[in-house]
Amino acid sequence: METTINCQLMRYLEEHQLISDRQYGFRQRRSAGDLLAYLTHRWSEAIEGKGEALAVSLDVAKAFDRVWHKALLSKLPSYGLPEKLCEWISSFLEGRSIKVVVDGACSDPKPINAGVPQGCVLSPTLFLLHINDMLKISNIHCFADDSTGDAL
Structure with a gap:
């Protein structure tokens, strides 16, 4: 079910x-090589025209673990997603907990309020939605969670 939802969601997001x-990660017909070629061309033109280019690269550690559920869920309706799908995604993320086992002793469960589940098909898409607004208002280009900004 998760795979079907992800395929339909990505198709909807791409079609619209x-x-x-500026996001190249987790998308069809886009690659890290495409982004590198684009940025190299952009910076080369800036250097030829102005004699300089400034770029900053950022890799957010454990970016998938930092997706704040409440913020992500509040953004979903702005994409025109059906209410039932938003509710399903909320159910998918919320109510998760973690236990730690050491030498056979198990801790009490602790709620997880952030992060998208590692290894789940839907997680990359949810991550893209979480950071998408940042890309729309900035001069940052991304391949998944690796970001590069420039001032040309």
Whole structure:
């Protein structure tokens, strides 16, 4: 079910051009090589024209673990997603907990209020939606959670 939902969600987001063109990760027909070629061309033109280019690269540690559920869920309706789908995604994320086992002793469960589940098909798409608004208002280009900004 998760795979079907993810395929339909990504198709909807792509058809309606709701994911920033500055995001190259987790998308069909886009690759890290495409982003590198684009940025190299952009910076080369800036250096030829102005004699300089400034770029900053950022890799957010454990970015998938930092997706704040409440913020992500509040953004979903703005993409025009059906209420039932938003509710399903909320159910998918909320109510999760973690236990730690050491030498056979198990801790009490602790609620998880952030992060998208590692290894789940839907997680990359949810991550894209979480950071999408940042890309739309900035000059940052991303491949998944690796970001590069420039001032040209």
